[in-house]
Amino acid sequence: MEVSLLIARSLEQTIDQIIRDNQELQKLLGNSFDPIIRAADPKFGDFQINGILPLAKQLGLNPRALAMTLLEAIESSQQIHKHYLTFEIAGPGFINIRLNKSLLSEWIRIHHSENVFKNETKHWFKTQKTVIDFPSANTAKQAHIGHLRPMVIGEAIARMLEFCGTKLIRDNHIGDWGTNFGTLIMVLKRNKIDISKFEDPEKALIQIDRLYKEGSHLEKMDPSLRDTSRNELLLLQKGDPTNIQLWQSIVQISNQAFDHLFEQLGVRTDYTLGESFYRDKVDRIYQELSELGIAEESEGALVVWHDEVKKFSRDNKQPFPFNIRKKDGASNYASTDLATVLYRLEHFDAESVIYLTDSRQQDHFQQLFLTTNKWFSQKGYSVPELKHVWWGTILGSDNKPFKTKSGETIKLQALIDEAVERAYSVVSQKNPNLEEEEKQKIAHAVGIGALKYADLSSNRTQDYVFDWDRMLSFEGNTAPYLLYVIARINSIFKKANRQEQSIHTDTSFSIETEYEQTLARKFIQFPIALEQALSDLRPHFLCTYLFELAGTFNSFYNHEKVIHEDMEIQTRRIILCHRTQLILELGLTILGIDTVEHM
């Protein structure tokens, strides 16, 4: 068998092959047997075969006897080298597998750089072409705390997919064609404000925010202004040059302000195709869906019923159709989302589309996917795999959506600034001797890293409680705890005068002590964690793993001296330090978190 990155999979394949080569065994187990090798509790082994138990139940056999039969076949096979692996039947019929020191050492020797990892992971997704729809920024409004999760989770998922070989297109589907532009244009004209004179896009956006509030207030005071606003919107939609120009300026200011946030949070986008981009592409949607009989008129609107799903059925007590064109003839986000999915198929050849939004839009996407599937398959278009990745709310300590003390929405920039400030005060306190410039650099990485990591480390479908002190703590499952391990390892390297070459060991070595082995066994679980995070696009699996790795390292560090008079011991421990750092840095990079050399 192959000493691959994902050694559990190559083990699985080998065992599969052994079964296929053994007619008696195959007859006994049937074609459906799946060894399903997975990470075991360290006290039992590195991996575990659990598939025997359900199969024995199904066949009415004694599970231990069945396990024994399989084990005998495995052990007599030439494909498994006995000095590499130890098998053991335990409990009701589990098969525990432990990698022996030589295999463990060999795995570590081979996997010495990010490129080695990447060369294997890049095949996982077979260059599937995927469009990821995030972070779907809005326009003419400052970003607030609600924009944190799409940026953070979206970027992490995008990087995970890219690392594993997906050909990814990041499409920022902005909301740039809303009714609020009527009000804004009305106010701009009324106050004779030339927004092209604004230089700083962030300040300009604050100004626009304020103007919109002023506009809404004015409309309340003088309802005739509502007609003015409506008329401005109509002019805009008809392509009036003045209004188009005003609209473009506002969108540009918004995008520049968002770009600045993206830069701070390490978010990358490839395209920014907003709702306005699809405004001339919705008629085809109405036409195709009507012709196919998928869409029909209802209460003046154009809707799609999905009678096969109870809650979307027209027989439901409270009917809930997919409304794709409003009764006034205007498009809505169902129309533009349908136009968008078609565009992604025709222009990006998307084989898969991933949408990132909060949990409240689940019904919308369910309807969108049902509609797209019917529409595309009836038209003979290829149907991409559609996924909705959603998340819960960020809560305050009162278990209600996180707000400022006065009950207002927290601006995203304010959140970032506070994270960096708090990190700065922690860094200054812990290490006052650092140069000012260095402190700020570290504060930036630690603050933003902590903010992002807090968002990624809990299961995304769950709400989570926001807590500054907890996320910036150096204890527990936090970014600072992980970053600190990287810094410590650098410190060891510095002390050891490590030469770059010494870690690329061509010669073999053998890990020995209990703490060395525990750490080494943790390394081989990395690809499993990555695979698990990818399988359901949940980055927290990777976070949990990195936290455990960091803890395992800290335990090793506290029990074993790395810098040692015996050079053989020092060399292998330096290698263990290096691999720890490699996996931590790689894992954090995949999550979108920057690391620092020292703290």
Add this chain to the structure above:
RNA sequence: GGGGGCGUAGCUCAGUUGGAUAGAGCAACGGUUUUCUAAACCGUAGGUCACAGGUUCGAGCCCUGUCGCCCCUGCCA
């Protein structure tokens, strides 16, 4: 009414097709430093997995019911 999510230690959270004695971190208590960053480590204590049934060799996980919290539910996105 319908739908989605959730309920696990005092608090914040994990728990991978059902699998071995339900795990972390914080807080509490006790220990470890002439030693590579103690921003760390080691240990103690802490549980009726909301409740009640069911399925089975085995349930935090699956099924049924009940209670409680959050969110969505026709033209905002």
